[in-house]
Amino acid sequence: MNIINRNFFRILRAGALDENEPLEPMSEFKWNRLFQMIKSQNVSAIALEGIQARRDDENNNIPSELVAELQACVYEAPKTKTQHAHSFEVPSLSNPILDHKLKKIFNNERHSIDTNIDSLRLLGIIIDNVQTILNKGMSLGGVLELGKFLRTRGDKVDFVKIDNWLQALHMRRMAQLQGSILILVFNFEQDEIPFVNNIEPSAGKIILRTVTNLATDTAEEWHFRQGRSGFVRNNSAVLRRNLRRSLRYIAYAPIETTSNFVSNFARSLSEIEE
Structure with missing residues (x-):
């Protein structure tokens, strides 16, 4: 595991699990890369807690402007509701x-x-x-x-x-x-x-x-569209990515993985945009 990944997981462990591990000093370029990973993984709030917990580290040379940017990102993000122990929402499965x-x-x-x-x-x-x-x-x-x-x-x-x-x-x-x-x-x-x-x-x-992988992957991109000629097309790159993901996880939950892929495919067909 490279130094960027090591610091990334140390920050998350400090923020989420209160673990005390010193950070390793890095160049500004590598810290920028790490902060891109934080945003891509949608763990900004956890990471900010971890960074604040390690702010007195001797080897902590995180650029202050990156911390300020992360703080702004966290404070501007919509707050999620805390679920009451007896009233949390029941999850759903595709199958x-x-x-x-x-x-x-x-x-x-x-x-x-x-x-x-x-x-x-x-x-x-x-x-x-x-x-x-x-x-x-x-x-x-x-x-x-x-x-x-x-x-x-x-x-x-x-x-x-x-x-x-x-x-x-x-x-x-x-x-x-x-x-x-x-x-x-x-x-x-x-x-x-x-x-x-x-x-x-x-x-x-x-x-x-x-x-x-810093690419943002969203299910909303997977839509079929009907062109002027009447032919139906879709974002083939996203379709391939969804297929690869399904194949990657099918061994872990074959029934739900298959149902999820078929359900998304069927829903996309039903939402054809002209």
Whole structure:
């Protein structure tokens, strides 16, 4: 891992997990590159906390104008609502059968005698991350949210229920992939994440590809359009990128990955713009 990536993950660990690791001095060019990664990964608020936590480091030579720019970015960003423990939104899946199972899990657990809301919240984070991964690519912000929850509320979670739910939803490997990233780059121990039985071999490669790719990937770009000649065309580069992403993650959640791709494709056809 190069120095830019090392400092990038140190800043995120400091901001999200309160870890105390000194930064390595870098050139202004490399700090610019790191800040591009922060914005691309949508982790500006976490990174700002990490930078402020490490501001007294002897080796901290981050250009002040970059910090000021990041502060402006964070303060101007819309604030997300904090969800109440008993009223958070139930996530969705593209596959109708799995989505029905997911809704049933939430409904049954909320009305169970031994209701465990923290277990539902953990499942919700994992499923939300799955949707982000399949539609936009691996989300460091989502993985860090999972890590923060495990560190702060993990002792309240019923991991037997989590394992059963993930099995029913065919999401065990996708959850294990997220946990593997926490272990590989965010210094988690495997026993902190009971749903990780084995570290996924491709997790390291996936996360390095994620942080080095500064292109903004959005599902909204994937639209078919009808030209004057009557032929239907679309953004082929985005189509290929979506297909590659689906192929990359199909082994981790084959049913949902396939359904997600087909659903996006069908929705794009139904929204043909003349």
